[in-house]
Amino acid sequence: MTDIHVTVPKEKWTPVDRGAQDAEFIAAPSLTYWQDVRQRMWRNKPAMASLAFIILLILAAIFGPMLTHHTYYDQDLKLSNIPPIFEVYKAEPADAPAQYVFLNSGNFKLYEVAENGEILGLVRAKRKDLMKKQHIYVFGDAEVRVDYSQLPATLVDGDGNAVESIGYRWNQTNWFGTDSLGRDVLVRQLYGARISLTVAFVAAMVNFFIGVFYGGIAGYFGGNVDNVMMRIVEIIATIPLTLYVILMMVVFQSGFLSIIIAIGSVFWVDMARIVRGQMLSLKNQDYVAAAKTMGASTKRILTRHLLPNTMGPILVTLTLLIPSAIFIESFMSFIGLGVSVPMASWGTLTAEAVETLRAYPHQLFFPAAAISLTMFAFNFLGDGLRDALDPRLRK
Amino acid sequence: MDKQPHMRDDEVLMRVRDLKKHFQVSAGFFGQNPKFLKAVDGVDLDIRRGETLGLVGESGCGKSTLARTLIRLYSPTDGVIEFNGADLAKLKEKDLAPHRRDIQMIFQDPYASLNGRMNVRDLIAEPLEIAGIGNDKSRTARVHELLEVVGLNKDHANRFPHEFSGGQRQRIGIARAIALNPQLVICDEAISALDVSIQAQVVNMLEDLQKELGLTYLFITHDLSMVKHISDRIGVMYLGKLVEIAPNNALYDDPKHPYTRALLASIPIADPVEARKDNQDQMQGEIPSPIDMPSGCRFRTRCPLATDLCAEQEPELKELADNHKVACHYAE
Numbered sequence: 001m002t003d004i005h006v007t008v009p010k011e012k013w014t015p016v017d018r019g020a021q022d023a024e025f026i027a028a029p030s031l032t033y034w035q036d037v038r039q040r041m042w043r044n045k046p047a048m049a050s051l052a053f054i055i056l057l058i059l060a061a062i063f064g065p066m067l068t069h070h071t072y073y074d075q076d077l078k079l080s081n082i083p084p085i086f087e088v089y090k091a092e093p094a095d096a097p098a099q100y101v102f103l104n105s106g107n108f109k110l111y112e113v114a115e116n117g118e119i120l121g122l123v124r125a126k127r128k129d130l131m132k133k134q135h136i137y138v139f140g141d142a143e144v145r146v147d148y149s150q151l152p153a154t155l156v157d158g159d160g161n162a163v164e165s166i167g168y169r170w171n172q173t174n175w176f177g178t179d180s181l182g183r184d185v186l187v188r189q190l191y192g193a194r195i196s197l198t199v200a201f202v203a204a205m206v207n208f209f210i211g212v213f214y215g216g217i218a219g220y221f222g223g224n225v226d227n228v229m230m231r232i233v234e235i236i237a238t239i240p241l242t243l244y245v246i247l248m249m250v251v252f253q254s255g256f257l258s259i260i261i262a263i264g265s266v267f268w269v270d271m272a273r274i275v276r277g278q279m280l281s282l283k284n285q286d287y288v289a290a291a292k293t294m295g296a297s298t299k300r301i302l303t304r305h306l307l308p309n310t311m312g313p314i315l316v317t318l319t320l321l322i323p324s325a326i327f328i329e330s331f332m333s334f335i336g337l338g339v340s341v342p343m344a345s346w347g348t349l350t351a352e353a354v355e356t357l358r359a360y361p362h363q364l365f366f367p368a369a370a371i372s373l374t375m376f377a378f379n380f381l382g383d384g385l386r387d388a389l390d391p392r393l394r395k
Numbered sequence: 396m397d398k399q400p401h402m403r404d405d406e407v408l409m410r411v412r413d414l415k416k417h418f419q420v421s422a423g424f425f426g427q428n429p430k431f432l433k434a435v436d437g438v439d440l441d442i443r444r445g446e447t448l449g450l451v452g453e454s455g456c457g458k459s460t461l462a463r464t465l466i467r468l469y470s471p472t473d474g475v476i477e478f479n480g481a482d483l484a485k486l487k488e489k490d491l492a493p494h495r496r497d498i499q500m501i502f503q504d505p506y507a508s509l510n511g512r513m514n515v516r517d518l519i520a521e522p523l524e525i526a527g528i529g530n531d532k533s534r535t536a537r538v539h540e541l542l543e544v545v546g547l548n549k550d551h552a553n554r555f556p557h558e559f560s561g562g563q564r565q566r567i568g569i570a571r572a573i574a575l576n577p578q579l580v581i582c583d584e585a586i587s588a589l590d591v592s593i594q595a596q597v598v599n600m601l602e603d604l605q606k607e608l609g610l611t612y613l614f615i616t617h618d619l620s621m622v623k624h625i626s627d628r629i630g631v632m633y634l635g636k637l638v639e640i641a642p643n644n645a646l647y648d649d650p651k652h653p654y655t656r657a658l659l660a661s662i663p664i665a666d667p668v669e670a671r672k673d674n675q676d677q678m679q680g681e682i683p684s685p686i687d688m689p690s691g692c693r694f695r696t697r698c699p700l701a702t703d704l705c706a707e708q709e710p711e712l713k714e715l716a717d718n719h720k721v722a723c724h725y726a727e
Contacts, residue, residue, distance in 0.1 A: 285507050286502040286504055286507040286508035287507065287509055287510040289463070289468050289500075289508075290500065290502060290509075290568075290571070291510075291521070291525075292468055293466050293468065293498070293499060293500050294495060294496075294499075294522040294525045294526075294575075295491070295492045295495035295496065295526070296521075300525070304510075304513075304521075305510050305512075308510075308512040309510070309511070309512055311512075
């Protein structure tokens with residue numbers, strides 16, 4: 001046992017000089033409501049990342065297709081089903097410059113590429129040895145064989161030894177590869193984003209303008225007005241959306257227009273219900289009574305007092321309804337009710353990718369990732385907004 | 396309290412006759428046998444210009460409903476509210492608009508009565524804006540002036556209600572209520588939600604404002620000591636009816652209705668010896684439901700003086716002494 005001596009310098013024991021000013025200063029800096037919301041939002045990293053993702057997606061959907069010569073409908077069957085990343089091999093004939101090729105293991109074709117990964121074209125086989133299951137390619141005096149006797153197919157030289165690859169390259173011509181008709185997946189993806197964002201925009205608009213005001217009016221007036229309006233909402237809510245879209249297609253021909261109209265005409269009911277509920281509780285607040293004693297019009301009470309106080313739940317519901325609208329469109333397109341070919345939406349891209357899933361699984365990756373990332377982003381943003389807009393969570 | 400004598404004249408600002416407000420609480424399956432909650436059930440009341448009329452009663456006796464009916468937040472079921480030569484009880488909402496600015500209200504809960512999304516400037520300027528008075532700039536100037544009047548300063552104009560204490564918020568509510576120079580201000584439990592020390596400040600301020608602006612107050616409260624301090628006359632309500640109304644001193648010194656006596660007996664006494672004495676006037680039982688009202692006199696179920704006569708006949712509000720009206724068969 002050793003004695004432990006802790007020595008504290010004498011001056012540490014002197015009382016802290018508490019200035020009279022500091023003692024009085026207990027208030028937090030004065031912030032307006034929205035400054036406060038912004039601050040809390042900024043601290044929520046997933047929500048900010050989601051917001052950044054959504055902004056990026058919107059910018060890419062608007063400007064992306066303008067920046068490339070690829071279009072969503074141009075087919076090049078020679079360059080179909082190209083993956084976004086491939087393993088490059090070098091063919092070094094003694095009498096000619098070196099050539100770079102990659103092997104598409106899905107269709108056993110050899111493509112010539114530049115060293116950086118730019119696609120130059122399809123290489124024609126010199127000979128096809130169907131007995132040995134080999135395609136023989138000749139570059140000058142060098143011979144390269146695609147051996148598909150065993151899957152996955154491999155590249156061997158004339159003696160049957162595996163060719164050493166020089167590593168993986170990112171496809172510089174088609175960043176996300178091409179689909180089964182040789183169309184650029186990235187551009188189709190961006191057009192899909194346009195469709196999804198259009199759907200999101202329409203859903204947001206109808207929610208905002210029809211849902212909010214319909215619910216606001218029903219909740220504010222209450223009584224029989226509320227009864228009638230909410231029964232209408234219930235009737236609309238019972239219509240199966242799929243059936244509705246199919247019926248619409250009979251009239252409008254275009255699947256996309258049908259989906260837009262279907263979403264536009266029925267998608268505001270959830271919002272109407274939520275706003276109505278808010279209104280029912282807010283309209284009995286004293287500040288509404290105060291506004292009435294001043295002689296405020298119904299319009300003024302709704303727009304100046306009730307709706308601003310409902311803004312939190314409205315925004316949150318909106319960010320949760322938008323992804324569900326996007327998802328509905330993708331689903332409709334996936335089952336063949338949505339946009340018509342050659343136009344692409346994330347749903348049709350998924351459907352096409354599923355057809356070639358066994359040979360080219362990567363084709364499913366991009367539309368699936370786009371859908372799920374967008375869902376995530378909107379949901380995180382909604383959660384973040386809900387937390388940020390609730391003043392009780394102020395720290 | 397000394398009010399200027401000329402304010403003491405008996406000019407009636409608001410004359411209320413047989414005012415009723417019934418709420419339908421249930422109906423049978425096809426709407427037969429509807430039941431009504433008779434929150435206000437035949438109130439006669441004169442509010443005189445320049446006075447402070449206190450209104451007291453237990454919770455649920457209809458004080459607040461009466462206030463909200465007088466200011467036409469509720470439409471009365473029946474009766475007359477005569478104000479400035481018009482019958483407010485019959486007017487439609489759009490014909491009511493010119494009278495709105497003459498009657499304002501200060502609410503009980505200063506947290507609920509101010510819209511948290513608006514800053515102080517917008518809150519106080521709102522009545523001016525609705526009445527179409529001045530432009531943006533002159534309204535801001537008026538807001539600054541009003542803030543000084545209620546003891547805040549103009550730096551507060553850009554702040555939001557949640558940055559203020561309860562007392563400060565109530566001052567904002569008062570500034571809003573007096574912005575249009577109303578003739579009648581209804582204070583519905585305006586100080587009940589405040590700390591006692593703040594209550595005194597706010598009450599003193601209300602008195603000063605009354606002197607400066609010639610306001611008339613209808614001061615609703617359940618705080619019997621505060622109402623004694625501020626009121627010129629006091630009315631006592633029980634189950635939707637006025638049971639006694641008298642000048643301040645007369646009511647406290649010579650309460651004539653058994654209910655008033657019971658209310659006054661319920662004021663806590665600071666002296667424990669006094670407090671231990673058996674008090675005859677203490678009330679028994681609970682307040683009956685305003686849906687199934689007792690027959691005859693409403694107070695008879697809890698009244699020590701009740702007889703068969705009380706069950707049969709409802710007593711009228713009679714003037715027993717100068718300005719002292721009571722509704723009881725046995726009051727003298």
